[in-house]
Amino acid sequence: MAARTVPARAFAAIGAVAVLVTGLSACSSAEEDKDPEHRSFALQGRTLTIDSDDSALEIVAADEHTSGKVEVTRWFKGSVVVGSEPEVTWKMEDDRLVLRMHCSGVVADCAAKHRIEVPRGIAVKVKDSDGSVQARGFRDALNIRTGDGSVRVTDSTGPLELRTGDGSVRAEVSSRRVSAHTNDGSVQLELRTVPDLVESRSGDGSVTITLPRATYKVSTETGDGGVDVSVPRNDTSAHVVNARTGDGKVTVRTAN
Incomplete structure (x- = not known):
């Protein structure tokens, strides 16, 4: 059987593309x-x-x-x-x-x-298919959803709903109601006002919630990881904290 050969023009085209790819290797x-x-x-x-x-x-x-x-x-x-x-x-x-x-x-x-x-x-609602989202300074409701990217919110007091398919979630806020979910990534929430409700969930990653000194009704769950709850607890408290992760440590602690 005769061996197949690649025309010189094809080699030249491949080489040209290779050079261009090399030149664009840095994103x-x-x-x-x-x-x-x-x-x-x-x-x-x-x-x-x-x-x-x-x-x-x-x-x-x-x-x-x-x-x-x-x-x-x-x-x-x-x-x-x-x-x-x-x-x-x-x-x-x-x-x-x-x-x-x-x-x-x-x-x-x-x-x-x-x-x-x-x-x-x-009031702001964000739908980002692919990209990180940062937000700050909001008094009104803020709802952020991104398919692939981290989410960070600071200096806000309005209710928050934060979701990402793949990325970490961070919030340093004085909001009374916070919902934070990620399928793959860590969740870190720092509340500077005693909240009414905090709901946090990660499919794969640690969950850390830091709260002002008060008594809380706390519910935690992890599929594979430790649980460390050091805030005062009372099941009749009006301040509710739910923290879940499929794989990672859950920490609920009082701010220093």
Whole structure:
């Protein structure tokens, strides 16, 4: 049987792609964009949904003196060797801010980040398919869901619902109601006000809850790991803490 040969042109094409791949081996970072874009969006109503498919998000409650609009700053860095030119888009549909990134081809390497300043008095819901989410300064309800990425919330007092499919969850807040779930990652909650209800669950990772000094009704469960509860406990307390993990240690402790 005759041996198969690869035409020289095919070798040349393969070699060219290999060189390009080597040149793009370091992943793009949105922080490399030194000239970010900025845009203001009018908001109807008292709620905002942020719908993002693939971007890191930084969400901030704006100062009192702002115009009442949603202010968005966008960083983007990307390249495609063989395929359509990468593109990012943004638009407001009623109360939904839609952020999209289109980046596909033989060798595609793109990264986006958005900083979103939200007027005070607005409840925020975040749906991010792929990307980390950071939020701070909220007095109103905050609901964050991301498919793949860490979630961190600081300096907030409104009720929180935080969920990620794959990533850690961190909150350092004074909220009275907190729900924090992750399928794969640790959960760390630091409450600076005595909460009414804290619910925390991890499929695979440790759960640590730090609370102000008070008496709590505590329920814990772990499939494979230790449990350390050092807060005062009373099953009739109005301050309820539930902590669950499939694999990891559960710690419920009083702040120093």
